[in-house]
Amino acid sequence: SGVYAHAEGNNTIASGVYAHAEGGGTIASGVYAHAEGSGTTASGNYSHASGQYTIANRKSQTVVGEYNDESLTGALFVVGNGTGEESKSNAFYVKNDGSVYASGAYYSASDKRKKDIIGNIDLEKAYSLLETCQTVTYTWKDDESKKQQVGVIAQEIEQFFPEIVNEDEHGMLSVDYSRLT
Numbered sequence: 001s002g003v004y005a006h007a008e009g010n011n012t013i014a015s016g017v018y019a020h021a022e023g024g025g026t027i028a029s030g031v032y033a034h035a036e037g038s039g040t041t042a043s044g045n046y047s048h049a050s051g052q053y054t055i056a057n058r059k060s061q062t063v064v065g066e067y068n069d070e071s072l073t074g075a076l077f078v079v080g081n082g083t084g085e086e087s088k089s090n091a092f093y094v095k096n097d098g099s100v101y102a103s104g105a106y107y108s109a110s111d112k113r114k115k116d117i118i119g120n121i122d123l124e125k126a127y128s129l130l131e132t133c134q135t136v137t138y139t140w141k142d143d144e145s146k147k148q149q150v151g152v153i154a155q156e157i158e159q160f161f162p163e164i165v166n167e168d169e170h171g172m173l174s175v176d177y178s179r180l181t
Helices: 123-132 154-160
Strands: 006-010 020-024 034-038 048-052 062-066 075-081 090-095 100-102 135-138 149-152 165-167 173-175
Touching: 123 154, 149 154, 154 165, 154 173
Parallel strands: 006 020, 020 034, 034 048, 048 062, 062 075
Antiparallel strands: 075 090, 090 100, 135 149, 165 173
């Protein structure tokens, strides 16, 4: 029923302008919204819901998986991992400010069988890092909330372990804190 909308499948509704709904029981009511799968709803403008019973109800939000907790505010990307209407939950999400949240543990590949060992880390080098590099509290210059953070200075870490420092296309440095430990 939406202008330039497209609905395909069983009990699908595309009521938003340029909306697209496909699958079974999907609803795309937001402008340029896209709902696909089974029982998904994309009601936020420019939103995308995919999977089983996922709900993308905020502008530009993408939700995948199943039975996500749609009461979450400020999330741009969500992976739902609920098991039913009474047990909605989110395994992973990224908020508008770039914060990343996960309900499970984070693992980095580390199996010896996948590594060509070059050598051991020089403990003197590691001790020098601890003695020399600053641990600081700070706020991000572009963060209006001025929430206090804790960390290190990438330029100082790079002198000891350049392998865990990355430079982006603008010359800004970042530290892989998980490998720093």
